[in-house]
Amino acid sequence: MVPPLVLDIDGTLTDAQSRLDPRAFDVLPSWDAPVILATGKAFPYPVSLCHYLGLPETVIAENGGVVLVDGEVTYAGNREAAQAVADEFVARGGDLGWGTADTVNRWRETEIAVSLDADEALLRDVADAFDLEVIDTGFAYHVKSHGVEKGVGLEHVCETIDYDPEDFVAIGDSENDASTFRVVGQSYAVANADEVAKAAADEVLEESYMDGTYSVLDALRE
Known part of the structure; x- marks a missing residue:
């Protein structure tokens, strides 16, 4: 069985030119566990990406400021x-x-x-x-606002879908992913990640961008 995932988008599911890597469409729609997109982008972006990937709309947007889970939207921040x-x-x-x-x-x-x-x-x-x-x-x-973080958003999601944050594998590239890394069971920073993310991750990958992310997802499927 594969674990549930919480994935950053920019720098993690993209290439160096900020383009969405097509391999996301190969692996994520068939992932046999929850996949949560957690991003600093505005709310419509991850919702739209879920739509095109064929994933349930479970997202953490605006660095934890907006959370959508089980059809309910909650907000944090000013x-x-x-x-x-x-x-x-x-x-x-x-x-x-x-x-x-x-x-x-x-x-x-x-x-x-x-x-x-x-x-x-x-x-x-x-x-x-x-x-x-x-x-x-x-x-x-x-x-x-202080205290608004992706990790807090993930904890809220888990309360709703009856998972523990430690069940999740997280992959990201930025300081806004560090709070997620601190609450999940296993975390990976892609090679292009900033120093805050690398310090918070359980493992720093050798590959950058989607190359790194795909290497983790491929290994988890084995």
């Missing part, structure tokens, strides 16, 4: 406070970096994401003033 940080950041000369349409934040419900090209020191200074935190996922800076 979107208004995060928006206030963004507004003050811009007022002080910062740039969120996404242009007028801002499709990165348009559907985001619990936090604000800021381009990695932005003034990190200024952003962190403003966030501190509002008692919020900034995490660097390798794809964006995320302004969010």
Whole structure:
């Protein structure tokens, strides 16, 4: 029997160009245990990916800010406070970096994401003033409430689906995956992971991106 999975998306199910690796469609739809997508992306992204993979819509989005399980959506964090940080950041000369349409934040419900090209020191200074935190996922800076984490989201999912977090195998690449790594039974950081994720993981893989993820999934199926 294969174990349940909790998988990051960007940097974990993708290639170095941020493209979804087609091998996800080979292995995940037939996985004979729950598969949870846990991401820093806005809520619609993992829901859409579940749809196209043919997976039940069980997701942890916005770094734990939004959780969908068994048809019920729950929220954590303060979107208004995060928006206030963004507004003050811009007022002080910062740039969120996404242009007028801002499709990165348009559907985001619990936090604000800021381009990695932005003034990190200024952003962190403003966030501190509002008692919020900034995490660097390798794809964006995320302004969010303290205590909102993927690992907490996984614990909520497990309460609903009657699993223990220690039943799960987790794979990820960023500091936002460290909280997941701390609560699951076995965790892997792909080779492209940041130092926080590598330090939190039980094992650091030799392969990067989906190459690393696929090596774990293939071994678990044996």
